[in-house]
Amino acid sequence: MNARAAIKGILLALLAGSAPCHPALAETEISSFAFVHEDGSLTVDGHLIHLYGIYVPPTDHTCTTFIRPMPCGTRASLALEFRIGGDFVHCMERARNADGSITASCTAGGEDLSEWMLQRGWAVALPDAPFQYAAMEKIARAKGIGVWGIALDAPTRPR
Template sequence: MTRFPLVGSLFLAVGFLSGNLPAVAEPLVGIASVVDGDTIEIHGQRIRFNGIDAPESAQICSDASGRKYRCGQRASLALAELLKAHRPTSCVEVDRDRYSRIVAVCTAGGIDIGEWVVKQGYALDWPKYSAGFYARAEREARTAKRGMWAGSFDKPWVWRKDH
């Protein structure tokens, strides 16, 4: 899914006319294994989804009844089910993080994985990195009380800071 199709098309047209076409990264494609709710591995490469943040595996949330559960683990399991049902996974690198992991937009079966995880309530739009790209998916999950939105939780970036 292209975020700015008109801008991208204009950029390529200008590049074509000037003879300076940018190098386009080849997608990394393969069977993904889940590291956590916002990180996968393909062919030994760690890939973090661009613009989202999922709870850590040790993070505890409360469900609608106030019962505690490992929301990071639940996010990982849901992601694993999605990726098992829609193979292969394809990721296009957009950046590298401070740990040198690939930061990418990934799809599986035509589904934007970052958007899906946020829409299911297993991750949040991370405005610091997303420019609000997944904000609509987050609002949809919050309104429907899906995943973490059914109960209470700390935002993953706040939880990490405190732990």
């Protein structure tokens, strides 16, 4: 064995010894129907989940009166509940919080719920969120929708 091969073997042994002893944490998937809370968090399969990368600011409390029983909540939480509808929610755990809740990336009907909330102006991107989340927030703010104002379609008259 030449000196170069011996040094390479020693370096590999040192690198292997410096690797963490615990196995890599596997991402945990949580899937079920979801209950939407007024703060925009979800209960999915008994777990309290906060959507990854966003903060849902408090908005006016309102009730949808044309549905019985009347669902009430903040405008943002009602929008999220409307988006989820009866879809199954799939969440990939990203972090466990000190209070026992989970921060997760969640989808419903194949659509990322954090992105959906940002695109409609119902959420604010957190500082550590992906770049595209901040861009989506800025677009919604420029359009004046969601928490940034309510966009109304102008009525059209038939000619």
